[in-house]
Amino acid sequence: MQATACNIPSSAQAYSFNVTALPQRGQPLGYVTTWPAGSSRPVVSTLNAPTGTNTANAAIVPAGTGGDIMAYASGNNTDLIIDINGYFAPANIGANPMSLYNLTPCRVLDTRQVPPGTPFTGERTVNVAGSPCSVPLSATSYVLNATVVPSGPLGYLTLWPDGQLQPLVSTLNAGDGAITSNMAIVPTANGSLDAYTAGLTQLILDISSYFAP
Numbered sequence: 465m466q467a468t469a470c471n472i473p474s475s476a477q478a479y480s481f482n483v484t485a486l487p488q489r490g491q492p493l494g495y496v497t498t499w500p501a502g503s504s505r506p507v508v509s510t511l512n513a514p515t516g517t518n519t520a521n522a523a524i525v526p527a528g529t530g531g532d533i534m535a536y537a538s539g540n541n542t543d544l545i546i547d548i549n550g551y552f553a554p555a556n557i558g559a560n561p562m563s564l565y566n567l568t569p570c571r572v573l574d575t576r577q578v579p580p581g582t583p584f585t586g587e588r589t590v591n592v593a594g595s596p597c598s599v600p601l602s603a604t605s606y607v608l609n610a611t612v613v614p615s616g617p618l619g620y621l622t623l624w625p626d627g628q629l630q631p632l633v634s635t636l637n638a639g640d641g642a643i644t645s646n647m648a649i650v651p652t653a654n655g656s657l658d659a660y661t662a663g664l665t666q667l668i669l670d671i672s673s674y675f676a677p
Contacts, residue, residue, distance in 0.1 A: 470548050472531070472548065472551055473551070473553065474531060475553040475554060476527050476531065476551040476552065476553050477526065477527055477551075477552050477553055477554070478524055478525060478526045478527060478551065478552040479524070479525050479527065479533070479548055479550075479551050479552075480522070480523075480524050480548065480549050480550040480551065480552075480649050481498070481522065481523045481524070481525060481546050481547065481548055481549075482520055482521075482522055482523075482546075482547045482548075482549065482633065482634070482635065482646070482648070483496060483498060483510050483511055483520065483521055483522075483523050483535075483544070483545070483546055484518065484519065484520040484544070484545040484546075484547075484634060484637065485511055485513050485518070485519050485520075485537070485542045485543070485544055486518045486542060486543040486544070486545065487513055487516045487517070487518075487540060487541075487542045488540065488541045488542060488543065489516075489540075490516040490517070491516050491539070491540035491541075492513070492514050492515065492516050492539055492540065493512075493513040493514070493516065493519075493537060493538070493539045493540055493542050494512070494514065494538035494539035495509035495510070495511065495512045495513075495537075495538045495539075496509065496510050496511050496512075496513075496535060496536070496537050496538075496542070496544065497509055497510055497535070497536045497538075498510045498523055498525050498533055498534065498535050498536075498546075499525065499528070499533065499534050500525065500526045500527060500528030500529075500532075500533060500534070501528030501529045501530065501532035501533055501534050502528045502529030502532075503528060505534065505536055510523045511523075513542070515640060516540075517637070517638075517639045517640040517642075518637040518639050519637060520634060520635070520636045520637050520646055521646055521647075522646055522647035522648065522649070524552075545633075545634075547633040547634075549648070549649045549650070549651075550605065550649050550651075560677065561677075562604055562605070562675040562676060562677060563675065563676065563677070564607075564673055564674075564675055565603075565673060565674055565675070565676060566672070566673045567597065567598070567599070567671060567672060567673055567674065569670055569671070569672045570595070570596065570597035570598075570670065570671055571597075571668065571669070571670050572590065572592050572595045572597055572599075572608070572669040572670065572671050573590050573595070573667060573668065573669040574666075574667075574668045574669075575666045575667050575668070576613070576666045576668075583613075583614075583615050583664045583665050583666050584661065584664070584665070584666075584667070585661050585662070585663055585664045585665070586660065586661065587630070587658060587659065587660045588658070588659055589626055589656055589657070589658050589659075590656060590657050590658070590659060590669060591655060591656045592606055592652065592655060592656060592657060592669075592671065593652075593655025593656070594655065594656075595671075597671050599655075599671060599674055600674075600676065601655050602676045602677065603652060603655070603674040603675065603676045604651060604652065604653075604674075604675050604676055604677070605649055605650060605651045605652065605674060605675040606649070606650050606652060606657065606671055606674050607647070607648075607649055607671065607672050607673040607674060607675075608623070608647070608648045608649075608650060608669050608670065608671050608672070609645055609646070609647055609648075609669070609670045609672065610623060610635055610636060610645060610646055610647075610648050610667070610668070610669055611643065611644070611645040611667070611668040611669075611670075612636065612638050612643070612644055612645075612661065612665045612666070612667060612668075613643050613665060613666040613667075613668070614638050614641050614642075614643075614644075614663060614664065614665040614666075615641075615663075615664040615665060616641050616663065616664065617638070617639050617640065617641045617663060618637070618638040618639065618641065618644075618661065618662065618663035618664075618665050619637065619639065619662035619663055620634035620635070620636065620637050620638075620661075620662050621634065621635045621636050621637075621638075621659065621660070621661050621662075621665070621667070622634055622635055622659070622660045623635045623648050623650045623657055623658070623659050624650065624657065624658055625650065625651045625652050625653055625657060625658070626652065626653075626654055626656035626657050626658050627653060627654060627656075628658075630658070630660055635648045638663075638665075649675075
């Protein structure tokens, strides 16, 4: 993992990933499993895509031999995308270690309830620190459950830190137009985050915890 372009230090003990399967020719995919290199493949799934649609799920995977991880796809062939949004390391490693603080789960955003309550597409900014969820401005990352309620097929949803360029990654995919959710860990520098939807949808963001010094 450290050999990728993502600047992951060798001290990383585990990775926070968003794993996306793109089943070839829309064929059903039983499951994808990810696990640390050097250990036996576990009898668990990281995600499931039985309808053959592009499917994403968040996963925290320990670092294995050489910092590597393994992936296994069951069923038919699939392309696989793995995006990293953080890593875990010993507290004495790194200049600015962060701790996780739990919250009572709280709804940051529900576009169905925001007048006029119509679906949107494109980009919008979400002020998390200004929501009713009592998230301090000292928070450096949010742990969210993101849910889309599409009006039709939705290519993808991307969440990223406000003030930065939109990254070339997805948080979730709903190409079949189904209500779809996924966990997301999103950094912040100003108490806000940005969201982009490639299709008309309602968006719900629920927060469960945050990282801070």
